[in-house]
Amino acid sequence: MSRTPSSPIVRGVLAVLVVLLTATGCGAGGSNTECGLNGCTVTFPRSGDASVSVLGVTAQLVGVDAGAATITVAGQTVTVPVGGETQVQGFAVGVQSVTDTEVVVLVRPGGGEQ
Secondary structure (H helix, E strand, O other), X not given: OOOOOOHHHHXXXXXXXXXXXXXXXXXXXXXXXXXXXXXXEEEEEOOOOOEEEEOOEEEEEEEEEOOEEEEXXXXXXXXXXXXXXXXXXXXXXXXXXXXXXXXXXXXXXXXOOO
């Protein structure tokens, strides 16, 4: 039986996909988390004390003021405007939308230290 040169690569990619697709995160306070190839999208309720565990770190919505969300990720608190992104402890954290009822945040690996 012969091996194709890409078989280790294919196995690696499949392993990453399985981890990302099954690591949907743990939420509290009515939050919803969905993970995929581009990171984890977290929908926080705008009111209340919600936090989630994603990609091995805890993310929590602290509050919203003037179109920007204040979020704690991996113990560091940052304020990110809607449509913006910042780097936190090796993660990129972006705010996709803010409504009267929820805040949608994307957390993905690959950001530099801030």
